Ligand SMILES: *[C@@H]1O[C@H](CO)[C@@H](O)[C@H](O)[C@H]1NC(C)=O
């Protein structure tokens with residue numbers, strides 16, 4: 001006998017079993033039918049939920065398209081590397097004084113950093129930032145940046161245009177590889193490579209399980225709100241975020257980033273401000289009580305500006321959507337259709353697309369996958 005299953009309970013069970021046929025006899029068939037149908041419905045529901053994701057339609061790239069793209073990427077990798085090319089051609093008015101890409105320990109915080117709140121500055125969060133700076137390394141250089149060598153950067157967007165192109169080995173040949181948010185590697189490496197120089201993200205966009213195996217990968221934090229700064233401090237110190245802070249995140253955030261403190265970087269908010277005001281020509285941020293002004297650059301365009309500060313030549317991959325290509329997935333790592341693209345309240349996608357098209361057309365940056373402007377498509 002099972003422990004705790006007393007004789008009393010057992011006899012009550014028998015009683016119930018015996019009473020059922022007597023009292024409920026006329027309804028029994030309906031009752032059994034109801035239960036059976038209910039179980040069947042549950043089973044169907046469960047089957048739908050656990051449907052194998054591999055069953056989704058497979059996105060196929062034509063061999064002709066693939067070889068066209070590969071040829072283009074080869075020509076970019078083997079073409080001339082011009083020192084300072086990307087930065088010079090971005091024509092950022094403030095480029096006379098070189099914007100520092102990152103802030104670091106003991107970095108002097110200029111007064112104009114406190115003109116605007118995050119992500120454009122640190123107004124209202126000075127104490128938190130000073131605390132965070134103490135945890136950062138005391139120099140802002142990347143381990144693999146060689147001053148004398150002409151550097152080629154590639155910023156990997158998460159767009160479905162990357163899927164099936166098998167650009168991985170070519171992407172890995174760039175000097176600096178910047179990945180955004182949770183853009184995964186692993187089984188996707190054949191399309192996106194396996195090296196990571198920089199993973200740039202904010203708390204909610206950061207992968208819950210860190211997947212970069214590259215020993216040089218650094219995490220570059222972009223701070224959009226006050227709790228993001230507390231979160232980044234907690235990640236460096238390897239402690240948990242306070243319960244109160246958790247309430248301010250709009251999505252689950254990782255509670256651990258398994259890299260050593262010297263591999264954390266804090267982006268200089270000037271990089272974001274410059275992207276908004278100088279590249280996208282947005283008007284200066286103004287205080288708002290509710291909602292957004294659509295004046296916050298996406299991480300993609302901000303990464304392009306960061307890349308121009310770190311590298312000489314900048315390429316983009318996985319950016320833009322080709323709406324005339326039916327069935328292209330939204331991301332290279334899932335099966336969401338393009339139509340699942342969410343309406344943006346914070347970002348102005350049209351303005352960004354316009355800027356990117358211009359930069360690719362005039363040759364300031366190259367678009368490896370042709371989703372922004374396809375310079376290599378024969379049409
Ligand atoms: C990437 O893959 C290549 C080939 O499989 C391997 O030699 C290399 O160590 C990998 N690099 C990283 C950073 O995982």
Ligand SMILES: *[C@@H]1O[C@H](CO)[C@@H](O)[C@H](O)[C@H]1NC(C)=O
Pocket residue numbers: 322323324325370371372373374377379
């Ligand atoms: C978009 O897809 C169509 C159809 O496959 C192709 O002809 C066109 O060149 C593509 N455009 C770009 C910008 O890649």
